[in-house]
């Protein structure tokens with residue numbers, strides 16, 4: 001079962017470079033100092049060099065060894081502008097517009113990943129989700145075979161016996177109203193991501209209905225998406241549409257859907273839309289004592305992840321390890 005030790009072991013063998021777009025934020029600096037002390041990750045902090053150093057000194061964090069890059073003095077800016085224009089040529093972006101856009105740390109940091117100067121990016125300590133994710137959608141883009149970028153949360157609850165309980169939930173952060181086909185892709189990507197965290201995915205397409213007990217468009221959407229997902233990924237255990245109780249309670253599942261192997265034991269939950277998903281993972285986090293890791297972006301060509309603006313340094317540290325390990 002998932003533990004950070006395993007991810008750190010992966011990174012120790014091949015330390016990755018991770019961009020932090022908010023280089024002067026004390027939470028980023030604290031996490032960077034811990035990562036540097038661990039010597040398994042190489043932070044790249046975006047910001048004015050003097051300001052980043054001063055912020056670290058004032059907050060009392062040792063960031064010796066971190067790379068600090070200021071977009072305003074970056075020596076490969078011409079190359080970056082050229083690549084940016086090429087990537088956005090369908091939008092008619094001029095070099096002047098590109099140069100202006102690249103002054104912003106979110107676009108600049110994303111381009112560092114695109115240019116191969118870094119392996120991954122973590123932002124969002126001060127940027128909104130949209131402002132962290134949009135540059136990745138526009139520049140890193142979806143990987144071959146994927147139509148959308150989506151996201152999942154890995155939910156971890158320490159068990160009484162020391163064994164962690166690990167679940168995956170999606171899409172709680174990106175796609176507002178996913179279509180049936182979007183849900184198929186979300187389920188497939190989430191299952192593959194869950195496996196990285198030691199989960200043997202049992203996937204439930206959630207609804208207010210179990211096997212037709214309720215009626216409505218959204219019920220049909222989840223049932224159809226589930227059937228399509230079964231056809232697309234015959235290697236995965238998938239069931240739906242299921243109510244949450246039928247998905248997780250063996251007793252309820254025995255009554256509502258006795259012939260399902262997933263019902264009662266689901267650990268990977270696909271929500272009908274972002275309303276349900278976002279509320280759902282927060283209920284598990286706030287009332288169910290699960291730690292929530294994410295949103296982990298799925299379907300991108302390189303790992304880019306978003307922090308909550310309310311995050312603390314410990315969360316930055318954990319998300320940096322997850323993000324870099326995905327590289």
Ligand SMILES: CC(C)(COP(=O)(O)OP(=O)(O)OC[C@H]1O[C@@H](n2cnc3c(N)ncnc32)[C@H](O)[C@@H]1OP(=O)(O)O)[C@@H](O)C(=O)NCCC(=O)NCCS
Pocket residue numbers: 129130131133134137138142147148149150172173174175176278295
């Ligand atoms: C992800 C999100 C920010 C994108 O919004 P946006 O930037 O306004 O989207 P746009 O429609 O302007 O698209 C911008 C680009 O991203 C692409 N894009 C948008 N959503 C995408 C997706 N899910 N997958 C892949 N590409 C996507 C568009 O095709 C467009 O590309 P282009 O500029 O090359 O044409 C938006 O879906 C969103 O706000 N989601 C909810 C975020 C949120 O509030 N979460 C809750 C808190 S965690």
